[in-house]
Amino acid sequence: MEKIFQKLSLSSASLVFIILIGIFFTLFNASKPAIDEYGFDFITNPDWNKEVALDSSLSTASDEIEDDMIMDEDEVMFDEDDMEMKTIFGGLVPIVGTLLTTLIALVFALPIAMGIAVFLAEIAPKNISHIVGIAIELLAAIPSIIFGMWGLYYFAPIVADIVGGYQVSLLTAGLVLGVMILPFMAAITRDSMNTTPSVLKESAYALGATKFEVIKDIIFPYSKVGIIGSIILALGRALGETMAVAFLIGSIFVLPSAINDPTISIPVAMANNFGEASGLGESALFYLALILFVISFGVISIAKFYFLKKVK
Amino acid sequence: MPVMNIKKFSFTYPGVDAPSLRNINLPIEKNKITALIGPSGCGKSTLLRAMNRIHDLYPGNKYDGKIEFLDEKTNQYRNILDIKKENEFIQLRQQVGMIFQKPTPFPMSIFDNVAYGLKIAGIKNKTELQDRVEVALKGSALWKEVHDRLNLSAMGLSGGQQQRLCIARAVAVKPEVLLFDEPTSALDPISTGAIEELIIELKKDISITIVTHNMQQASRISDYTAFMYLGDLVEYDKTENIFLNPAEKRTEDYITGRFG
Amino acid sequence: MRLLTNKIFLALSVLSALIGLAFLGWILITLFIKGLSSFHFSLFLDDLIEGGLRNLIIGQFILAGIASLIGIPLGMAAGIYLQEYGRGRYASLIRDLSDIMMSAPSIVIGAFVYAVVVIPTGGTSGFAGAIALAIMMLPVVINTTDNMLSLVPRELREAGISLGASKYRVIIDIIIKAAKVGIMTGILLAFARIIGETAPLLFTSETSNYFSLDLSESFPSLTVSIYDLANEPEESSRDLAWAASFILTALVLVINLVGRFITRNKH
Numbered sequence: 001m002e003k004i005f006q007k008l009s010l011s012s013a014s015l016v017f018i019i020l021i022g023i024f025f026t027l028f029n030a031s032k033p034a035i036d037e038y039g040f041d042f043i044t045n046p047d048w049n050k051e052v053a054l055d056s057s058l059s060t061a062s063d064e065i066e067d068d069m070i071m072d073e074d075e076v077m078f079d080e081d082d083m084e085m086k087t088i089f090g091g092l093v094p095i096v097g098t099l100l101t102t103l104i105a106l107v108f109a110l111p112i113a114m115g116i117a118v119f120l121a122e123i124a125p126k127n128i129s130h131i132v133g134i135a136i137e138l139l140a141a142i143p144s145i146i147f148g149m150w151g152l153y154y155f156a157p158i159v160a161d162i163v164g165g166y167q168v169s170l171l172t173a174g175l176v177l178g179v180m181i182l183p184f185m186a187a188i189t190r191d192s193m194n195t196t197p198s199v200l201k202e203s204a205y206a207l208g209a210t211k212f213e214v215i216k217d218i219i220f221p222y223s224k225v226g227i228i229g230s231i232i233l234a235l236g237r238a239l240g241e242t243m244a245v246a247f248l249i250g251s252i253f254v255l256p257s258a259i260n261d262p263t264i265s266i267p268v269a270m271a272n273n274f275g276e277a278s279g280l281g282e283s284a285l286f287y288l289a290l291i292l293f294v295i296s297f298g299v300i301s302i303a304k305f306y307f308l309k310k311v312k
Numbered sequence: 313m314p315v316m317n318i319k320k321f322s323f324t325y326p327g328v329d330a331p332s333l334r335n336i337n338l339p340i341e342k343n344k345i346t347a348l349i350g351p352s353g354c355g356k357s358t359l360l361r362a363m364n365r366i367h368d369l370y371p372g373n374k375y376d377g378k379i380e381f382l383d384e385k386t387n388q389y390r391n392i393l394d395i396k397k398e399n400e401f402i403q404l405r406q407q408v409g410m411i412f413q414k415p416t417p418f419p420m421s422i423f424d425n426v427a428y429g430l431k432i433a434g435i436k437n438k439t440e441l442q443d444r445v446e447v448a449l450k451g452s453a454l455w456k457e458v459h460d461r462l463n464l465s466a467m468g469l470s471g472g473q474q475q476r477l478c479i480a481r482a483v484a485v486k487p488e489v490l491l492f493d494e495p496t497s498a499l500d501p502i503s504t505g506a507i508e509e510l511i512i513e514l515k516k517d518i519s520i521t522i523v524t525h526n527m528q529q530a531s532r533i534s535d536y537t538a539f540m541y542l543g544d545l546v547e548y549d550k551t552e553n554i555f556l557n558p559a560e561k562r563t564e565d566y567i568t569g570r571f572g
Numbered sequence: 573m574r575l576l577t578n579k580i581f582l583a584l585s586v587l588s589a590l591i592g593l594a595f596l597g598w599i600l601i602t603l604f605i606k607g608l609s610s611f612h613f614s615l616f617l618d619d620l621i622e623g624g625l626r627n628l629i630i631g632q633f634i635l636a637g638i639a640s641l642i643g644i645p646l647g648m649a650a651g652i653y654l655q656e657y658g659r660g661r662y663a664s665l666i667r668d669l670s671d672i673m674m675s676a677p678s679i680v681i682g683a684f685v686y687a688v689v690v691i692p693t694g695g696t697s698g699f700a701g702a703i704a705l706a707i708m709m710l711p712v713v714i715n716t717t718d719n720m721l722s723l724v725p726r727e728l729r730e731a732g733i734s735l736g737a738s739k740y741r742v743i744i745d746i747i748i749k750a751a752k753v754g755i756m757t758g759i760l761l762a763f764a765r766i767i768g769e770t771a772p773l774l775f776t777s778e779t780s781n782y783f784s785l786d787l788s789e790s791f792p793s794l795t796v797s798i799y800d801l802a803n804e805p806e807e808s809s810r811d812l813a814w815a816a817s818f819i820l821t822a823l824v825l826v827i828n829l830v831g832r833f834i835t836r837n838k839h
Binding site for chain 1: 578581582584587589591592593596598599602606646647649653654656657663665666668669671673675677678679680681682683684686687688707710711714738739761764765768769770771774775778795799813820821824825828829832
């Protein structure tokens with residue numbers, strides 16, 4: 001009985017390993033047709049679902065694509081002149097969209113999250129810190145689709161009024177993404193700050209330092225590593241966010257020429273197209289998934305192994 | 313005959329080079345209280361924990377020498393360091409029980425706590441369980457205080473009561489030896505006194521080894537005392553000899569408070 | 573000058589906290605107003621095909637429920653392994669991988685399940701959706717079990733062993749019981765998390781307008797339908813999406829608060 005129990009628990013634990021390996025190999029397998037077809041050019045090619053004649057170069061203007069981009073990525077069209085056509089897929093736009101929305105989210109969320117963390121860890125009295133802390137955690141618990149709804153109908157119009165441009169854009173998607181990662185970053189930063197030994201803080205206060213100085217000179221340097229880790233971890237999560245971004249980014253395979261232009265990200269490209277894709281198009285989506293998986297895994301691992309050893 | 317015989321016993325913790333116990337030779341006399349005393353780090357707890365092989369929860373230990381345990385039925389000694397099989401470990405621990413420094417009530421009712429050792433030994437008969445629990449609780453001077461609330465959680469008891477509960481729990485299994493690892497250091501003086509009285513009562517049926525950093529306690533309750541220092545057994549004798557007429561200078565220095 | 577800097581800094585910090593609370597308040601108030609205005613009790617009685625949400629709510633619970641039936645025992649068993657049996661590098665590796673998996677993109681998990689379940693079985697199904705949710709739940713349960721078990725004092729385990737109990741009995745009879753409250757809270761929070769997920773369901777179980785208990789077909793999902801409804805041009809669809817959002821958020825927040833309330837009592 002003891003042995004059975006041991007084996008069962010070991011097998012369950014090994015599931016984690018098996019699933020992660022499984023994800024990697026499944027994605028790799030499914031993207032193989034696209035990888036074979038496009039290779040690394042996939043990453044730099046902005047043309048998604050574009051018809052090209054087999055002997056034409058890839059330098060056709062992207063203006064042609066703008067019109068028929070949003071759905072039905074799988075239409076295979078035959079040229080009337082009977083020229084052989086093939087559909088090419090390039091992932092540059094969603095990759096850039098993913099990276100840029102995440103960057104915007106980070107820039108927006110960072111100062112606010114740091115401020116909240118400082119408030120919770122050092123400024124607020126215990127019971128207020130407790131209640132506000134719970135409120136922040138509730139913000140984190142709100143499903144991402146709700147952020148999408150609120151973002152699209154309430155937040156985006158205000159942003160568009162202030163900055164001009166489209167309501168669905170890189171900017172609005174990035175900002176809402178920022179609101180989403182805010183609680184996570186604040187919580188981990190607060191936990192990092194709380195690992196600072198009280199004696200250290202007290203020594204500084206005893207020398208007559210102000211709260212700001214203690215935070216700036218003692219707490220932040222001490223918890224620096226954990227704070228950076230929290231930022232990178234939040235980054236890793238933002239990369240994979242789908243629903244909120246899907247509502248707000250515009251979902252067109254066009255590189256944005258300005259920050260308030262609509263574009264697309266990897267998760268959104270997948271969300272919108274997986275249902276109807278097939279063949280190379282489907283494989284290209286898996287290729288995007290693979291790229292996202294590898295990037296996220298890498299970023300989260302870096303956060304964990306280099307920075308978050310002390311916290312928890 | 314001593315109920316346990318520790319012969320040339322050395323012990324090294326996993327991942328460590330130097331042994332924590334060196335060449336210990338110590339008898340544990342039947343139905344007597346043997347105290348292990350010495351300054352922090354002398355190895356007394358390490359030695360105690362070797363006697364029910366609880367070290368083996370944390371693999372990688374190195375043992376040398378023998379710890380012999382007298383089998384009542386055959387009157388033969390067997391070396392408990394040879395034990396490898398799961399069921400032999402279980403049997404050993406049912407014969408050599410342990411009480412810890414911090415009271416460790418299980419998250420269950422008072423009754424279930426005391427009955428736990430019996431249930432896992434396979435005793436299912438309700439009447440038998442109730443009888444043995446009552447005997448054990450009476451033997452730990454706890455029955456009067458809890459007999460009307462046996463179904464309540466053990467966590468509601470005071471520290472001293474919890475420790476007596478742990479003793480009842482260990483005693484219910486009717487072990488031959490009971491190992492006490494600083495059982496009163498976390499308790500107030502009154503609870504300490506109650507437990508010391510209890511231990512003296514218990515030795516009628518059980519052989520007791522107690523680790524204590526409180527010399528007065530050792531001199532109060534024990535029949536034999538072993539003084540340890542930095543992993544060695546410095547001196548072992550009847551308690552009154554150790555305290556009134558120690559043979560070793562180190563013993564004398566410790567007793568008189570020159571270090572420790 | 574120093575004092576001024578200090579005051580400004582502290583003010584900014586309080587301001588940040590207020591901003592954070594403001595966002596929370598804004599979202600909740602929005603949900604309340606928009607959701608309540610489209611709310612009527614027949615939402616719980618009609619299915620989507622009739623303009624209600626009944627099949628979606630029940631469907632979402634069923635998906636999360638099945639995911640829990642898979643994820644909770646497996647997660648707890650794995651957590652027990654990590655804390656009670658595993659000692660070397662393998663256990664550390666699994667623990668780290670599980671942590672990483674917790675933050676992994678949910679849409680990638682959807683793609684994975686799409687490839688290994690949907691494609692071979694020839695179509696979307698409730699099973700696929702539940703499996704995707706279970707995969708998301710697994711690392712969370714592992715993490716909470718591992719952490720809660722680590723809080724149980726070492727002496728409790730030793731006390732059980734010294735009575736002659738075998739390791740698994742000590743774990744089940746004593747250790748799990750001692751960590752029971754914390755683990756339950758963790759599981760509740762994990763449940764709250766997956767019941768609000770959309771991305772893993774998008775192309776694994778999709779959704780359905782009809783009431784269904786058939787897990788071999790597309791299965792009704794509250795979250796996926798909110799997405800669909802929000803994308804429809806009709807005003808009425810959008811109103812329904814808001815009502816659904818309100819109900820979903822209320823559900824998630826209530827489960828969250830209940831979970832926290834349970835642990836609060838333990839102090």
